[in-house]
Amino acid sequence: xxxxxxxxxxxxxxxxxxxxxxxxxxxxxTSGALVEVLATDPGSLxxxxxxxxxTGNALVEQTQADGVYRFLIRKA
Amino acid sequence: xxxxxxxxxxxxxxxxxxxxxxxSPAPEPAAGMPVDAxxxxxxxxxSEYDRIMPTxxxxxxxxxxxIPTKVFITFWGLLPFVxxxxxxxxxxxxxxxxxxxxxxxxxxxxxxxxxxAGMGPWMIGKLSDEHHVAKPAELLEAALAxxxxxxxxxxxxxxxxxxxxxxxxxxxEPAGAATVIELMTRPGTASLFI
Numbered sequence: 001x002x003x004x005x006x007x008x009x010x011x012x013x014x015x016x017x018x019x020x021x022x023x024x025x026x027x028x029x030t031s032g033a034l035v036e037v038l039a040t041d042p043g044s045l046x047x048x049x050x051x052x053x054x055t056g057n058a059l060v061e062q063t064q065a066d067g068v069y070r071f072l073i074r075k076a
Numbered sequence: 077x078x079x080x081x082x083x084x085x086x087x088x089x090x091x092x093x094x095x096x097x098x099x100s101p102a103p104e105p106a107a108g109m110p111v112d113a114x115x116x117x118x119x120x121x122x123s124e125y126d127r128i129m130p131t132x133x134x135x136x137x138x139x140x141x142x143i144p145t146k147v148f149i150t151f152w153g154l155l156p157f158v159x160x161x162x163x164x165x166x167x168x169x170x171x172x173x174x175x176x177x178x179x180x181x182x183x184x185x186x187x188x189x190x191x192x193a194g195m196g197p198w199m200i201g202k203l204s205d206e207h208h209v210a211k212p213a214e215l216l217e218a219a220l221a222x223x224x225x226x227x228x229x230x231x232x233x234x235x236x237x238x239x240x241x242x243x244x245x246x247x248x249e250p251a252g253a254a255t256v257i258e259l260m261t262r263p264g265t266a267s268l269f270i
Contacts, residue, residue: 012208013208013210014207014208014209014210015133016133016136016137016140016210016215016218017210017214017218019137019140019141020136020137020140020218020222022140023139023140023141023142023222024140024221024222051140051141054141054142054143055141055142
């Protein structure tokens with residue numbers, strides 16, 4: 001597994017901050033970069049799927065452990 | 077007696093309809109992302125907490141999704157965008173009295189219902205802390221950082237006696253109804269009145 005280029009720690013934050021923080025982080029990266037997002041908001045499961053569809057970024061991986069959701073997103 | 081063979085259950089799936097992409101008015105991508113997003117325009121008319129929240133949440137999320145987003149702030153909707161230190165705004169006694177009765181600033185929002193002389197906003201503040209919900213001021217900061225353009229209504233600014241200096245930094249140029257109508261009627265633009 002390739003290591004992510006950046007991690008967004010959105011644990012404890014609720015809608016819409018995990019998305020906003022991820023978008024801010026992704027802005028600073030170049031196309032193809034991998035971003036790891038950690039979130040605890042259960043709504044983020046649906047939201048990250050929707051957001052990647054809207055933006056064209058790819059949701060590469062989505063896992064969950066101990067109440068923490070982990071999304072791996074590749075910048076389009 | 078004739079047995080009628082049961083009709084096999086058919087699952088009717090609607091055929092996927094192809095929707096041709098609409099002509100895009102060459103939007104400037106707010107979040108610098110490769111999307112074909114068209115635009116979102118919100119008319120924010122209220123200074124109430126429970127209306128400002130969805131306005132700021134939707135605006136910052138749309139901008140974070142690469143959708144050029146503009147919020148036209150008009151009438152009471154201007155008040156949250158007045159700098160917090162300005163307690164009394166305007167020139168004449170009527171303008172001053174308006175600001176006295178309706179305190180401007182993003183930290184002084186009332187609720188549309190159950191305000192109970194400030195008890196309502198206080199309780200909502202407590203609950204949003206417990207549930208880690210961002211405060212209006214944080215959401216406003218995020219919206220501005222994501223490139224949401226807030227367009228103050230020139231006419232109500234004049235009516236309330238609000239000056240450019242009394243408004244927070246980072247707002248767009250004041251404009252009027254025709255500007256908003258032009259933005260709202262661009263093909264593929266979603267518009268909301270909150």
